[in-house]
Amino acid sequence: MxxxxxxxxxxxxxxxxxxxxxxxxxxxxxxxxxxxxxxxxxxxxxxxxxxxxxxxxxxxxxxxxxxxxxxxxxxxxxxxxxxxxxxxxxxxxxxxxxxxxxxxxxxxxxxxxxxxxxxxxxxxxxxxxxxxxxxxxxxxxxxxxxxxxxxxxxxxxxxxxxxxxxxxxxxxxxLDPATHHPVPRDLRFGGALSFLGNRLPDREARVEEFFLRPAAAMGDRRFVLGGSGWQDKALPPSVTYAGHVYTRDHNAFNCSPRAVLNISRESMARYGFSPATRVFEAAGAGACLITDAWEGIAQFLEPGIEVLVARNGDEVVEHVCALSADAAARIGRAARRRVLVEHTxxxxxxxxxxxxxxxxxxxxxxxxxxx
Missing domain, CATH: 3.40.50.2000 (Glycogen Phosphorylase B;)
Known part of the structure; x- marks a missing residue:
């Protein structure tokens, strides 16, 4: 044909x-x-x-x-x-x-x-x-x-x-539903909050603010960092570095922690309306997503219902501390329903x-x- x-x-x-x-x-x-x-x-x-x-x-x-x-x-x-x-x-x-x-x-x-x-x-x-x-x-x-x-x-x-x-x-x-979908939890990636992203010049300062500073403030909880290039970065003791996470492990990475963090690169944050692939990967897996604030997010996921939004590291801390397992599961299910209907x-x-x-x-x- x-x-x-x-x-x-x-x-x-x-x-x-x-x-x-x-x-x-x-x-x-x-x-x-x-x-x-x-x-x-x-x-x-x-x-x-x-x-x-x-x-x-x-x-x-x-x-x-x-x-x-x-x-x-x-x-x-x-x-x-x-x-x-x-x-x-x-x-x-x-x-x-x-x-x-x-x-x-x-x-x-x-x-x-x-x-x-x-x-x-x-x-x-x-x-x-x-x-x-x-x-x-x-x-x-x-x-x-x-x-x-x-x-x-x-x-x-x-x-x-x-x-x-x-x-x-x-x-x-x-979202490609055939690739990103719910799977059983994996202890390698379990914890309070996980972030997956390569170390890039216009991302590093935002990772420090939205992920590493909250991790240092909540030293009694486990945080997981995935992505290439972070091996020589000084990390708080509460952060476990997972290195490069292959695509075959993305679902487990997203399904295992209480919540998954999305951090826009500085250039993307300036322009807005640029949801990263990680947003849809996490939503497709039914993960509870916390994202930094960016213009246009409601076009893709409804804040407070399908996604949690943080304007700075302090608000990340507030979300993580307040998030129960039931609430996280509810937000993850709502996000998955939305992207399957509108964003494949x-x-x-x-x-x-x-x-x-x-x-x-x-x-x-x-x-x-x-x-």
């Missing part, structure tokens, strides 16, 4: 979440597109030891092409293979050869092939180009048929439109089709044939 759209997608990694927070997002969107009859080939560089830390094998719902990074030859061969696709997507933050890819994919535009830039860190991209008028990507923005972002709402859309974007549309993070990747795939002006059709499963 012929796929409805043939999509070539250049991103950081589909098969590894190692130093790659966008992996869950890519997988959810692409699996949903496949289920609706589209075929995706995902091109990713062999970089940052991601292939050594795979979370999944090549999936049945996408072709994966891993290209070498020692020279430009590998990416040029990948670009040649992608020619003929109906939609070519260049994601931000591939990590190797980004400037080359951003320009090269535009040479593939034709009456039969549209090109999109998919920004999985729009605040960082916009900060960069707004502060540097000579940034090469700035001049390329008006040439893309579409700019997609995984968050940002009106502020990000307005900023991209001011830079000449023809179409800018947020395709928010969501199937919903996002439908939205993407509307933006691409893909005619309505009966969804069908595509068999990924060998090239």
């Amino acid at each position: 012929r796929p409805y759209l043939n999509i070539a997608f250049f991103g950081s990694s589909l098969v590894s979440a190692y130093w790659n927070g966008a992996a869950t997002y890519y997988r959810g969107i692409i699996r949903a597109l496949h289920g609706r009859g589209h075929a995706v080939t995902f091109y990713e560089p062999d970089a940052y030891d991601r292939q050594k830390h795979r979370d999944i094998e090549d999936p049945p719902w996408a072709r994966v092409r891993v290209y070498p990074t020692g020279s430009e030859d590998g990416v040029m061969r990948a670009l040649d293979e992608a020619r003929g696709a109906d939609l070519i997507v260049k994601a931000s933050g591939v990590g190797v050869g980004d400037a080359l890819l951003e320009a090269a994919v535009l040479d593939m535009r034709s009456p039969h092939a549209r090109v999109a830039f998919w920004d999985v860190d729009a605040p960082a991209t916009l900060d960069r180009v707004q502060h540097d008028p000579t940034d090469p990507f700035r001049a390329l923005i008006p040439r893309y048929d579409f700019i997609f972002t995984y968050g940002g709402g009106a502020p990000v859309v307005s900023a991209y439109r001011a830079l000449g974007a023809r179409v800018c549309a947020p395709i928010y993070n969501a 990747y199937e919903h996002r795939a439908e939205e993407l089709e509307r933006i691409l002006d893909v005619p309505r059709h009966e969804a069908h499963t595509v068999t990924m044939e060998a090239p």
